[in-house]
Amino acid sequence: MSLLVARDLRKDYAMGGEQVHALKGVSLVVARGEYIAIAGPSGCGKSTLLHLLGGIDTPSAGWVELEGVRLGSLRDRDLTRLRLTRLGFVFQRFHLLPVLSARENVELPMAEAGIPTRERRLRAIELLEYVGLGHRRDHRATQLSGGEMQRVAIARALANRPALLLADEPTGELDAATGQEVLDLFRRVNADGTTLVVVTHDAKLATEAGKVVRMLDGAIETVDDT
């Protein structure tokens, strides 16, 4: 059963007075439980595609449906709510709030979703244990290493039990060893039932996924099962 369907996505924007065609009619289907890597060279449009799939940008043409809901038909408030409850995001630069502890960072999406304090605290601790950082839960984000920050970011993305986790170059800022830890974690997250779409230009990461979508110049070049 399809969790996400994207049809003929196009994205154009002006840059320096010129029109850039970032996506030129991309279609993609993500089944529930899949682990898909979107790979390709820098500037091929993979991050733009991820932003459209996650409802944080709007396509110039085409549409995206998540669990049967067309994102373009939603008001900003409903789309925000959908991102909060059905989607999880992991970014290359982690983007943790430096003034909050690891636990507080993980609690944040749950607080926004209105989960009671005690419940969200327990869940945050549970998630930090899951990513192997239970002992670092009271450390501020600035006191963590890059790999630890990315694992906290993954715990934060899982906080509201999303149907789909989207990650944009999650190992881009990490060395090989810590990058591998993140890859191992993604595999575990997927094995535990979360659907994953990961954008990467890292060939190794791409081979970890069950399916690799290769992009070039704003279009899908190949789709391979690994």
Place this chain on the structure above:
Amino acid sequence: MTLVWALRNLGRHPLRTALSLAGIAVASAMLLDMVMLSGGIERSFERLLLGRGFQIRVSPKGTLPFDAEATIADAARVVARLRADPDVVAAAPVLGGALYARAGDSLVTLFGYGIDPSAQSIYRLERGRDLTVGDTVGILLSAPAAARLAAALGDTLRVVGRLDPGIAAAAVERRLVVRGMVRWLYDYRDQPSVGVVLPVMQRLVGAPDHMSLVVLKARDDAAVPRVVGRLRGAEPRLEVNSVAQLVVHFRERLVYFRQLSYILGTVSLIVTVLLVATLLTITVNERLGEIATLRALGVGRPGIVRQVLAEGTALTLLGTALGIGLGVLTARRLDQILTSFPGLPAALSFFVPEPRTLGIAGAILLLTGSVAGLYPAWLAASAPIAATLRAEAT
């Protein structure tokens, strides 16, 4: 979580936040001082005049009390007539004038009050005992007078009146015993004043049956306009005013104080808005990536706005708290300077803190701080998520 997060965000750049807090504290202190000044002096004036509960002042027509030559003649008759008014419960005549006291070979210049001990209205006894009706050898001293004369309770002073400085000859001299130390309500700072019973003062200054003014205590506040109206009709040579009317005259004369305080108060509010808005705008611009991430994670625009406004409010709250302390200290110092001007009663205060007005000023400041956060909050909430994240990544 919002407030904790707001406070921690302010702590990210301690020096910048401290400087902003200092700026807000100074602006808040200025606003509070201006609020205290805008109505403080007239409230202080009213309290001073009503200090002993006398609501009506009667003085010679067109003069101020204690003008050297301005006195009310036929004082005994006038006082008797005033006391006969059914709404008047007390009438306190006072005669003021220059006196001198011998201190060794020299003369010390004093200001003398002749009072009626049965209805005194212009001093508070601090030590010793009060004068009694008919005590023609007793004298009361203010602390500055006692200091200049090196006099203590029980000492005998040689008090001189009607002195002609040209020939240095005393027309009248009396030996008076210090009965008590008092605080004269209308004295300026360090004024050496003394008090004797009215008949003694009249003899000393050579003004028999004269008084400078008489103050009246009405049965109740509602009776004051009736008494004033009756006296104006019956005694056209006298200036009759209720304290309320004097306060109105005073207010009219000091309208520029109010205008000044409004202008400076408004300036301080603008400064507060600019400080808070500038700091928050800089902070928001630095954190656009973080804010875009929060939006991507599903934090709604209201949540972002709430967060930025919370930071503005926290900043203003802390700055105002510091500003209150600073404002009170500044007001005290300014009051000391202003009330040391010659001719101003030392008990008068220019800066009077009133809980209600201070509360309003605090509320306006907080509101201002919150309003100042509106633009940066809008900036944060309207940042395009994808474009901001793209810009952050490059």
